[in-house]
Amino acid sequence: MTHCTAAATVARVTGPDAAPLHTLTDGALAHAVAGARAGEATAAESELYRRFAPRVRLYGLRHLRDRGAADDLVQQVMLVVLERLRAGEVRDPDQIASFVLGTSRMVAVGLRRTEARREGIRGRFELREPAVVAIDELAVDGARLGPCLAAAKERERAILLLTFYAEKGAGEIAAALGMTPGAVRVSRHRALASMRECLETRRSA
């Protein structure tokens, strides 16, 4: 991106005729951050953070299997992403999603390797409270989830409990229930779809 184009993007993002940030594409936001002088694109940075922090946290929850470590991952990754964008070191801001994912993979490897670093990171970086709380706002309380789990078919309820509580794979569940692994996965899909529908109904009610 040339300096002129970047400046035009920043003007679109921050100027009097600025489009609301939430309407911009991820790429446009990344360009805005990349083309801005220090302190000029705070709103765009915040919006970028709001969008990607929850995704990085989900990645961290799967790969690090610890909420604290996932939160650390968010802070590290978003810091790297914003710094690299500001420094003009992201080759293609239009592909910012790939860049954030790649950075998440790289940082997660490091976090897994040196668990001891975690404590230091908390003290070193004091980013503003991230938007990752958005995930927890979705929290399904037991009062809604309990009846939905109870409403599931017996076989599907067993599969959900074995999958998400006992953390068993389809092969092991299949052996325990006298099914095939494929049938377990199909039943699980069906059960999850029903659970979601039930939760949605209770949420609206």
Place this chain on the structure above:
Amino acid sequence: MTDAGHLSFGELAEYWTSDLSPDEAGRIEAHVFDCESCAHLLAESETVRTGIGALAQAGGFQAFVTESLLNQLAHDGVRVRSYTLDPGDRVPCTAWADDEVIVARLRADFTGVTSVDAEMRFETGEQWGRVTDVPVPEGASELLFALPADAVRAAPEAPMHLTLSAAPGTSGLGVIAEYVFDHRGARERTAH
């Protein structure tokens, strides 16, 4: 995949299972990082996953379970009280104040049976609960029925009959076994 090219809730929830290959996980990640609504749905599936885990850990479910699930409950420090019954048995049963899950080990000859229905009735004939299509693995000699201790504490103090029958349309025929839980309500331990 949905019509709009997004991943379905079921596909996204697979992300939290141990069944996903690294390639499949990578495919989901690439999609989710590029799609805010899919990230939202993935977050929702994560709350369902953790919600089910929390509910199980609190003993807040009723289900036919496996030994591995009971092992997980034990690992998590959940207080489980078990009753073992052979066909025709009548056992005095109760739930103590600190019990969290009650498990009935229902022994029977399940030869040739792939799935059963279970029905619980009071002696008056009033039905207390019924579940259908409980899977029976080959070679099983007992089924493990878990229920929240709270539900047992709240149940009327009366004999409860549990009947296992071969599920219609599956292998096996008719009633397989009957058991009676002579329910004595909730019990408190007292200091002597």
